[in-house]
Amino acid sequence: MMTISPSLISPDLSLADIPLEETLSLGVMASGSGSNFAVLAAAIAKKQLNARIPVLIYNNPDAKVKEKAADYNIPAVFLDHRQFNPREELDRAIVETFQEYGVKWVIMAGWMRIVTPVLLDAFPDRVINIHPSLLPSFKGVRAVEQALAAGVKVTGCTVHIARAEVDSGPILMQAVVPILPDDTATSLHERIQVQEHRIFPVAIALAAKLGL
Template identity: 60%
Template structure:
C-alpha cells in the first residue's frame, strides 16, 4: 500500500492558488522543535510555489533545532523563552511586540507547543493558523499520534486550522488523511503524518494569500 497515495488533500493544487497572487504575505513562524514545517514553507517559497516571505522565526525552547534551520535559510530567528515569564499573557505580549515590529501579516504555529492567550489572538484576529497531527476534531491536545494508536483507528492524519482560544478547535482550513497500519509505532506513524503536514501547510497559507477564507 502506498502511504502517500492513500492520503487525501482537501484543497485545490498549490500552483492554482498562488499563480494570481500579488504582494507576498509576510509570515512569522512560531516553533518549539525541529522546524521541519518551517523548512517545508521555506522550500515552497524558494521554488516559487508559494508567494510569501518568512520574515521571522520565533522559538521558545533554547534547544529547538528550528533556529539552525532558520539560519540555513537566512531567516532571522528570535528566542523568547516562556520560562522567563510568570504569566502566559506576558509571554504572548512579548511575541506580539516582536511580530508587530516585523510588520507580520500572518502567524504560522508550526509545532508551537504553547497554549495561546487572547493577547496574541486579538492582535492577529483570524490571522493565526496552526497545524495539528490528527484529523480534528479527533485527538486534540498533546500526543495526538499516541491517542490515535491507543484508540485503534484505521485512519488518522493532520489538520491546518485557524487558532482560537480553545485548543485545537478553530475552523478547519485543510486536512490530509493517513492510514494507520497494524505495525505502526508512534514514530513511524508520525513520520508519515509529517509528510502530509509539509504538503498541506503551504496550501493553507496559499488560501490565506488568495483571501479564500
C-alpha cells in the first residue's frame, strides 16, 4: 500500500536554502497560544532567519502569545477587536501601529479575524497567512474538523500571500499530513502544527527572496 510521508512539503526547502541579505522587519498578529509566533522568534534568535520582530499585535486579552513575546523581549500591543466597528477601523489601528514600529512584512500567525483592504493595501503582497489545510480545500474556521467530516485521506497546512477573500492568495508552501483512522480533531491538529512550525519561517524567507 502506498503511504504518504508526514514530512512531505512543497517546495522542499529549508532556511539554509534561502539565505537573506536584508533583515526582514516582521509585524506579527496572533490571537491564541502563539506557537507559530514562538517558532519565528526562535528562528530569529538562533540566527536561522535574518529578521526581527519589532512588535506583536494580539486581540484576545487571554492570549498566551503575549507571554511568549515577553520571553523574547518583543513589545506586545493589545487591540481589542470588540472596540472597533466596522472591522476596517481595527485594521487602521493595526496599520498605524505597524508603521510606527517600522514593519515591512505582516505575518498572521493564528490571527482569528478577517482582514480588510485597509491592511492589505498598506502592505501590498506583504501580508502572509498560515492555514491548517491544503488550500484551496477547507477554507475558513474549523478547517481540521472540515477535513475529518469530508473523509479525505490527507490534509495539511498552507502558507500563502493573503488576499481580501478569506484564505485565498498565492501559495508559498504546503505540507501534507495523512489522516489516520483513529484521528480526532485534536490529534490531527497537533500533527498539522508540527508541519506548520517547519514551513512557516521557510515560506516567509521564500516570499522575501522572490521579492513578492
